[in-house]
Amino acid sequence: MEPRTYAEAGVNVEQAEGFVERLKLMSKRPGHSKLWKAAGGYAAVYPITESIGVACTTDGVGTKLLVAHELKKYDSIGIDLVAMCANDLICVGARPTSFLDYFAIGKLDDQMCDQILKGIVEGCDQADMILAGGETAEMPGLYQPGHYDLAGFAIGTVSKEHLITGEKIKPGQNVIGVASSGIHSNGFSLARKVIERSSKHYEELLKPTLIYVKPVNEVLEQLRTVTGLVHVTGGGWRNLFRLNDKVGFNIESPLPVPAVLQEVGKHVAQEEMYKTFNMGMGLVLIVDGDTGPIVEIFKKHGFSAAQVGTTTDRVLTLTVKGMPWELKD
Amino acid sequence: MEPRTYAEAGVNVEQAEGFVERLKLMSKRPGHSKLWKAAGGYAAVYPITESIGVACTTDGVGTKLLVAHELKKYDSIGIDLVAMCANDLICVGARPTSFLDYFAIGKLDDQMCDQILKGIVEGCDQADMILAGGETAEMPGLYQPGHYDLAGFAIGTVSKEHLITGEKIKPGQNVIGVASSGIHSNGFSLARKVIERSSKHYEELLKPTLIYVKPVNEVLEQLRTVTGLVHVTGGGWRNLFRLNDKVGFNIESPLPVPAVLQEVGKHVAQEEMYKTFNMGMGLVLIVDGDTGPIVEIFKKHGFSAAQVGTTTDRVLTLTVKGMPWELKD
Numbered sequence: 001m002e003p004r005t006y007a008e009a010g011v012n013v014e015q016a017e018g019f020v021e022r023l024k025l026m027s028k029r030p031g032h033s034k035l036w037k038a039a040g041g042y043a044a045v046y047p048i049t050e051s052i053g054v055a056c057t058t059d060g061v062g063t064k065l066l067v068a069h070e071l072k073k074y075d076s077i078g079i080d081l082v083a084m085c086a087n088d089l090i091c092v093g094a095r096p097t098s099f100l101d102y103f104a105i106g107k108l109d110d111q112m113c114d115q116i117l118k119g120i121v122e123g124c125d126q127a128d129m130i131l132a133g134g135e136t137a138e139m140p141g142l143y144q145p146g147h148y149d150l151a152g153f154a155i156g157t158v159s160k161e162h163l164i165t166g167e168k169i170k171p172g173q174n175v176i177g178v179a180s181s182g183i184h185s186n187g188f189s190l191a192r193k194v195i196e197r198s199s200k201h202y203e204e205l206l207k208p209t210l211i212y213v214k215p216v217n218e219v220l221e222q223l224r225t226v227t228g229l230v231h232v233t234g235g236g237w238r239n240l241f242r243l244n245d246k247v248g249f250n251i252e253s254p255l256p257v258p259a260v261l262q263e264v265g266k267h268v269a270q271e272e273m274y275k276t277f278n279m280g281m282g283l284v285l286i287v288d289g290d291t292g293p294i295v296e297i298f299k300k301h302g303f304s305a306a307q308v309g310t311t312t313d314r315v316l317t318l319t320v321k322g323m324p325w326e327l328k329d
Numbered sequence: 330m331e332p333r334t335y336a337e338a339g340v341n342v343e344q345a346e347g348f349v350e351r352l353k354l355m356s357k358r359p360g361h362s363k364l365w366k367a368a369g370g371y372a373a374v375y376p377i378t379e380s381i382g383v384a385c386t387t388d389g390v391g392t393k394l395l396v397a398h399e400l401k402k403y404d405s406i407g408i409d410l411v412a413m414c415a416n417d418l419i420c421v422g423a424r425p426t427s428f429l430d431y432f433a434i435g436k437l438d439d440q441m442c443d444q445i446l447k448g449i450v451e452g453c454d455q456a457d458m459i460l461a462g463g464e465t466a467e468m469p470g471l472y473q474p475g476h477y478d479l480a481g482f483a484i485g486t487v488s489k490e491h492l493i494t495g496e497k498i499k500p501g502q503n504v505i506g507v508a509s510s511g512i513h514s515n516g517f518s519l520a521r522k523v524i525e526r527s528s529k530h531y532e533e534l535l536k537p538t539l540i541y542v543k544p545v546n547e548v549l550e551q552l553r554t555v556t557g558l559v560h561v562t563g564g565g566w567r568n569l570f571r572l573n574d575k576v577g578f579n580i581e582s583p584l585p586v587p588a589v590l591q592e593v594g595k596h597v598a599q600e601e602m603y604k605t606f607n608m609g610m611g612l613v614l615i616v617d618g619d620t621g622p623i624v625e626i627f628k629k630h631g632f633s634a635a636q637v638g639t640t641t642d643r644v645l646t647l648t649v650k651g652m653p654w655e656l657k658d
Contacts, residue, residue: 044461102480132373151431
């Protein structure tokens with residue numbers, strides 16, 4: 001089989017980016033200047049007082065929904081939904097507090113809906129958030145039988161003092177990778193094209209996204225050395241370029257690539273893999289100082305983490321040990 | 330044609346309510362006790378300091394989306410999306426600040442997406458909110474060609490002192506109705522069954538939901554006599570029962586019913602109409618005192634408003650002048 005790309009899988013990233021750029025231009029208002037500048041656009045932060053801001057973000061789980069539908073297993077997709085939002089919030093230094101879900105379905109099916117809800121509640125527990133509200137919309141005619149969509153909204157708080165802007169990232173700082181559980185919730189339009197439904201790896205696609213909130217809350221409370229956090233989502237390792245455009249990355253000791261991503265990698269060019277998937281790192285931390293105590297906190301919470309490299313002065317360039325290519329923004 | 334009901338249109342309200350009840354039970358956590366009690370469940374309010382809370386809510390526009398799709402007119406559905414969220418926020422006394430949208434589509438279509446976005450931005454302007462962020466998800470395989478879904482998420486702030494809980498509502502207070510522009514964004518699964526695509530009223534279905542934020546901001550700033558606000562959404566006038574279970578309503582001078590709802594009413598039993606649609610009142614205010622200054626503020630902002638009745642001691646019972654039935658919760 002020929003190597004495939006995300007675009008061939010029906011997702012036109014350039015077109016989407018064009019839309020988002022037009023959106024930013026068209027929606028720009030003087031009120032936007034009130035927002036605090038936060039790292040990587042992971043969340044908008046609106047000041048409530050001079051010293052406290054509210055961070056908010058929204059996300060969905062993409063076509064991972066279709067895998068849940070195909071496998072008729074609905075109890076973990078809600079974990080993914082919470083993960084996608086909560087992991088974004090922590091990247092600006094916020095502590096997640098409340099979650100709201102939007103759940104749209106063609107026809108309510110009690111058993112299926114309860115399973116989806118169970119996952120959302122489990123996700124909120126893992127993220128130390130409360131499920132503060134939500135909307136359940138039954139829309140006959142819009143969704144095909146058994147189809148549904150989920151959107152999540154997450155809110156957190158952050159003090160101005162501890163807001164992460166990414167501006168403190170400099171060349172020569174340390175980079176920690178925290179392991180992913182698998183493919184997480186991005187790149188499914190491509191992954192579903194190359195992993196056969198009959199493959200033993202198909203069920204692994206559904207493994208829930210890890211929620212990094214609890215260890216990150218502890219790290220940010222105890223240590224002030226973290227200069228950036230990267231939730232590795234759509235765009236893969238290019239997410240590392242979101243925080244600061246004056247540094248690059250040298251990844252000398254990457255974490256192991258999960259089996260399901262190795263399987264996808266048999267059909268997709270290697271560079272494309274790193275530009276689309278998390279490739280073993282669901283979260284990246286950039287640290288101005290010793291990485292040991294931070295790695296220990298992640299391990300204590302049951303996560304696998306290690307120092308994987310350093311920041312460099314090769315602006316917006318990422319090299320990985322042993323790879324003949326380098327990623328650029 | 331036989332009178333129809335919402336259930337016959339494929340929306341099982343009882344089943345949905347059952348799901349929401351199970352959801353509340355399953356998601357209950359000790360953290361929920363931190364939330365401030367706010368009127369009617371219109372928004373969750375999370376305290377940021379002892380005196381300031383953040384109100385948040387989420388909503389969609391239901392199958393009004395399909396009308397936009399059928400008419401190939403996409404520039405106002407975003408106004409509905411913002412309206413559904415912002416009008417909920419003001420019912421707890423909050424001042425809306427930020428909006429986030431979730432926009433999912435099978436295949437990005439630049440022209441259509443720009444139109445949808447234009448409506449969202451227009452809605453934010455009408456609601457004095459900034460579009461702080463959003464998620465655009467291209468999901469080939471989940472949505473049929475040309476189909477899409479929208480979810481909105483709105484945040485506002487409210488001081489503890491001015492939080493509207495509904496507890497100050499007593500029998501004998503005055504009730505103001507503020508006119509709707511038409512059907513707004515609820516009851517479309519039923520309305521689309523009874524209004525033919527060829528009818529001259531079909532296009533009226535798409536008229537955007539009014540956004541009541543600006544006059545309500547002004548009312549709540551200037552006067553402290555409002556004891557309750559009701560955004561009249563799904564469930565029609567039964568929404569009036571959401572705020573306080575110790576009063577009833579006597580509506581002596583209802584506002585005119587918009588033509589499009591009169592047309593729907595030719596095919597639907599009258600009581601069912603009042604239990605499903607806004608019937609001319611998009612927003613209701615309950616006032617402990619003179620209604621004149623409040624009505625004036627709405628008029629100044631271009632809204633039609635009038636005192637329509639009073640609260641009574643006939644608990645959770647609503648009567649309308651000239652109608653043989655009464656609504657009960």
